[in-house]
Amino acid sequence: MPKFFRFLIWILIALLGAVAVATIALHRGEQINAIWLVVAAVCCYALGYRFYSSFIAAKILALDPQRATPAERLENGRDFVPTNKWVVFGHHFAAIAGPGPLVGPVLAAQFGYLPGTLWILAGAVFGGCVQDFVILLFSVRRDGKSMTEMARAEVGRVGGFVAYVAVISIIVILLGVCALVVVNALKSSPWGTSTIAMTIPIALLMGMYLRRIRPGKVLETSLLGFVLVMLAIFGGQWVSQTPSVAGWFTLSASTLAIVMIVYGFAASALPVWLLLAPRDYLSTFVKLGTIGLLAVGILALHPTLHMPPLTRFIDGSGPVFAGNIFPFAFITIACGAISGFHSLISSGTTPKLIRRETETRMVGYGAMLAESMVAIMATIAACVLQPGIYFAINSPAGIVGPAPEAAAATITAWGFPVGATEMHSLAQAVGEQTLFNRTGGAPAFAVGMANIFSNNLGGHALMAIWYHFAIMFEALFILTVLDAGTRVGRFMVQDALGHVWKPLGRTSWYPSILATSALIVGAWGYFLWQGVKDPLGGINSLWPLFGISNQLLAAVALCVATTIIIKMENVRYAAVTLVPLVWLVLITYTASWHKIFDPNPRIGFLSHARQLEHGIMTAATPRFIFNDRLDAAVTSVLVFLIALILIESVLEWTRVLSGRKDSEVNEAAFVATRFAAEEQG
């Protein structure tokens, strides 16, 4: 295509993107169509990918198509395998996409659709995608080394230690929060609980089928599992309509929490092939299918957003979680904009599959754009709901009251009309007893998704099926994260304890497996229990804690990336990672300060503890006070550790820039690729 036409096309894309962003940002008082969000996202992503990632690839990273990657040099047919870029893209996307980009944007919708959307677009293009891309490339140039190994080698010993502790902390907090989201989605829901319960025998059956009947036929087994899960959804409807059976599956939040803790322990201690692997396959299968289906649904229906662009809760008085738009909108949406957890994937399996250095751009930057699109779809799913319904689902009983009439009156008084009868009808339509106080984000997302799906397929009659399909999809996602996360945490603890006493480090020694599994499950189980018992619904205190720890891990990754860029003598371009790093430090430190010291008891852990101390004492009060102080301590420790790696990084930059230290990077030696010659003929 002639250069002029290419230029013209990009000008048109830029103009269309500008119009779409302006429509989203400047419309006041009238509802807009969701398609504007999709158009804005697609244009921003296209421009970011075409120009910004290309600039980073050429000017900073100097991607070298002649340089052999570890997949080629160390090819062993097992970990290191040169793989087609699209296949690696799919593999990487399947690993980074989890429940985070679905839940975070739903919670942040309490501020309106505008803040979340703008942060998702800008955060992904200038932050998240850059982080994933540079960490992937740096890992490729270091024989596929992990983030913690790179931190140790490039920043220093403290950097390595901090990265290790940050990873363990985020895993524990993440698992506690994720489990809480599932508990809140399934409490008093016989349909949802029975469907999710059925996924455990289905996964076990898949494991047996795969090992004994059709060895290696994973896709076939996953398809079989998917059919069985769909049958379980229909079976769940029967369960909910049969009072004698429904009673068994109508569980309180406390009971569900205990079940989750026992399940997490069992999943960590059982052989991988029996439960973890088949569930992982099933979850991935459902995930890829559902995300595709949701995209098609939004494009086909192009629904209207009922949520205003900004709500009154930007002042920090929101019922879903307390805190001002700055910094809380930016830590509530982590995955979808920038997620530190991705740096673990970008320096895990993916760098060992990359065939050519130039492909890191598409895989690292491109897959994060796809995840960001998922977050935009979640924003749409939440914002197509009437705001009154959204707040009725997401507000805890501690804020709006436990009685439906009182809750509806409170929410209506906020300016978002909703009726108890309307909520009752909606609950009946989706096959639930109630939709009031279903905090955590998952039920609101499920109602929004069911709304979109039922308008495309099956009409109102299938609303309940779509709702429970969405709940099953989210819970399956989260339980997979729980299985895998508990086991990864267990291995990390075993690695550390192995330095103290060797047998504890043996991953096949059962006493060690049981002890370390109990340690990890106990840690996240405590946060889960704390959330379940919290009268404000738990999400109010725990989701920000998760956001802070995830963004702090991103700060660690960006410290490592900036250090390497400076050592590459590219200091004039260091702003590419330095600016997102400064932004993350600003938002996480501000959020941490608020969460620890804010005088508003709904925000600050310590002021909440003081309020409890001076209030009416009940048997549970001392535990609530302890939990507040524990949360404050956890936040303080995270902030302190990140301060250490920041200081160590700045000292390293100063040493290099002042010439006191050679700017030497620890890359693997250059070896010419054979693929370039093969491609030339």
Next chain:
Amino acid sequence: MMSKFLALCWAALREIFDESAYTRFLDRQKVSSSRETYAAFLRENELAKARRPRCC
């Protein structure tokens, strides 16, 4: 064009779902698929799979 696209999707799914990894294992070990070889493949991959985090 369409068949190429579908082949690519199929290859991506086979990689995501470890079918390609199993095929490579069979090629490397020069054995055919059976219960025993699949069990050996699972044993070989168990540690790597268990250490692989799933993102939030």
